[in-house]
Amino acid sequence: MTALLVRCRSCRREYSSDELRKMACLDCQVRETTAEVRADITRQLNRAVRYRRTGGRFNPEILDRLRSRLLRRILELVTDPRKALELADREYQAAISGMPGAKLLPSRLEVARLSGLASQ
Numbered sequence: 569m570t571a572l573l574v575r576c577r578s579c580r581r582e583y584s585s586d587e588l589r590k591m592a593c594l595d596c597q598v599r600e601t602t603a604e605v606r607a608d609i610t611r612q613l614n615r616a617v618r619y620r621r622t623g624g625r626f627n628p629e630i631l632d633r634l635r636s637r638l639l640r641r642i643l644e645l646v647t648d649p650r651k652a653l654e655l656a657d658r659e660y661q662a663a664i665s666g667m668p669g670a671k672l673l674p675s676r677l678e679v680a681r682l683s684g685l686a687s688q
């Protein structure tokens with residue numbers, strides 16, 4: 569069977585029809601499904617920076633939980649755990665890139681720690 573070329577409804581790039589789900593490519597699906605969690609990560613990171621400035625204590629587990637949530641969202645779309653982790657890392661990096669608090673986080677390591685979660 570020949571796959572049809574179809575445009576993703578979101579980014580308008582062309583894909584073969586079997587790569588699309590609900591007319592969206594994987595990248596766009598991932599972006600959509602993680603938008604809320606990414607916004608939360610940005611918010612919490614801002615809080616972490618604020619707390620640090622004022623000498624307050626910020627519980628880093630909050631960010632851990634958000635990273636787990638990010639990965640779980642992606643695992644609903646991608647069954648290959650390694651691919652899901654790679655995408656989770658990418659979305660996480662996108663959420664924190666350019667933020668003043670980003671360097672407070674050993675992000676890659678912590679995402680790697682989530683691999684246990686992905687393989688469950």
Ligand SMILES: [Zn+2]
Pocket residue numbers: 576577578579580581592593594595596597
């Ligand atoms: Zn797309």
